[in-house]
Amino acid sequence: MSSITAEAVGQPVSASRLDARDAQSESIALKNGSAGASAAPYEAGSAKVARVMPYPIVVAFSVVGFVIAAIVNVVFPQIAPVQFKQGQIWIFLLNGQEAYLFLLAALVVLYVIIGAVDARDPVAAGRYRYRAQFRFAMGLLLALWDVTGTKLQVLPQPFFPGPAQVLEPFVTDGNYIALNTFYSVRLFAAGFVSGVVLGVVTGVLIGWFARAYYWVFPLLKITGVIPAVAWMPFALTLMPTPFIAAVFLLLICSWFPVAFLTAQGIQSTPKMLVEASRTLGAHTPYILFHVAIPNAMPSIFTGIGMANSLSFLTLVISEMMGQPGGLGYYIDQAKAWSAYNEILAAIVVMAILFSLIMKLVELIRGRVLRWQKGLVK
Known part of the structure; x- marks a missing residue:
């Protein structure tokens, strides 16, 4: 008799039990994709959003902001005296205003296409x-931004130009920007x-070998805390070219966080795993490359992420103070002309x-650490 529900025998069912049953049915419907998308990993209460806003309306809502921006740009009168230069992109002759509308x-076309493609996958649709x-x-x-920066120019000028004015250099000076971007990418990669x-x-080395730790780790602690740009006068004087000097600065600033966190990851290898490997007959090189380094991979990628930020900062500073090209060099030139x-x-x-x-770093990390997925969330 205990297995027979109150509803089956005609007894009244409490409101809380009805809500729980409705929530369970709604959860099952979302898992089966009947609501159009499963957004459970991304926000609480996504089931309610899925019920009140169908997916086609979500796609329209996603792009209507850009449509409003285009309408405002066309309808709102140009009160401030702003003149746009015309340039060529491929076979098109455009000015900054036309480039902004383009x-x-x-963006509208791109996000509509992405929405149509993501509709086939419940997880992508939820995202x-x-x-x-x-x-x-x-x-x-x-x-x-367009109204306050271009149409009315109520923002302090020329420090806060509008979006059409920001796009103008890509139209009139696009090749030069591309060359400086390529220089920055090459320098950063090296x-x-x-x-x-x-x-x-x-x-x-310092995480696995005690002698290397004894001799190298003090040097790492001393030189690692010094900002890389502090070595710039020595680098520009001692290195044969400014490019090699900048490579040296980027090497220094990315070396410290990667080395420090790699050493911590190696040293945090569980002793039980090392002893078990030795018991099974594994030699030191095998334990190092198949036990210690895989265990240190999360720490290594954390160090790479930190090094990425520091290297990009050092890249811009070095380009503004002695490089013949790069985005930092381009900014320094524009600053001289108040552009x-x-x-x-x-x-x-x-x-x-x-x-x-x-x-790119996240994709590589996800590929290398695919065994770690699901351990945290």
């Missing part, structure tokens, strides 16, 4: 749904990769470039 249209509000707010922010490789080797729209254009390129590098 960018907004491209798209979660980011819809941010995209809408970003479009409204662009509209507000210094950062060298520093990471040297840092991993140094960390493994703050060019400075902001270079900052936009830096933000995109740094985000892409961080994304």
Whole structure:
């Protein structure tokens, strides 16, 4: 008799039990994809959002902010005296104002396509749904920036130009920006990769071998806390070219965090694993490469992430103080002419470039540490 529910025998069911049953049914429906997407990993209460806002409306809501920004740009009168220069992109002749409208249209088309593709996967659709509000707010922010920075210029000028003015250097000076971007990428790759490789080797040595720890770790503690830019006068004087001097500075600033955290990861290898490996007949090289280094991989990638940020900061400073090219050099030139729209254009390129590098590091980390997925969340 205990297995028969109150509903089956005609007894009244409490409201709390009905709510619990409805929540359970709704959860099952979301798992089966009947609500259009499963956004459970991304926000609490996503089931309620899925019920009140169908997925096509989510896609429209995601891009309507950019549509509003385009309408504001076209309808709102240009009161401030702003003149835009015309340039060529591929076969198109554009000015900054037209490039801004083209960018907004491209964002609308891009996010609609992404929404249509993500609709096939419940997890991707949930991720798209979660980011819809941010995209809408970003479009409204662009509209507000356009009105205050370009149309009315109520912001202090020339320090805060509008989005169309920031895009103008890409139209009129795009090739020069591309050349300086390539110089920065080449310099960053040479210094950062060298520093990471040297840092991993140094960390493994001082983390595994006691004699290396005795001699090298004090040097690491002393030189690692000194900012890399402090070595710039010596680097520019002793190195044969400014490029090699900047590579040396990037190597120094990325070497310390990678070496330090690699050593900590090696030293944190459980003694039980090492003893078990020795009991099974493993030699020291095998234990080092198959037990200690895999155990240190999370720490190594944490150090690489820290080194990435420090290296990018050092890159910009070194380019502003002695390099014949690069985004930092471009900013220094623009500062001399008070061309703050060019400075902001270079900052936009830096933000995109740094985000892409961080994304690449995350992809490599996810590939190498795929065994770690699910341990934390």
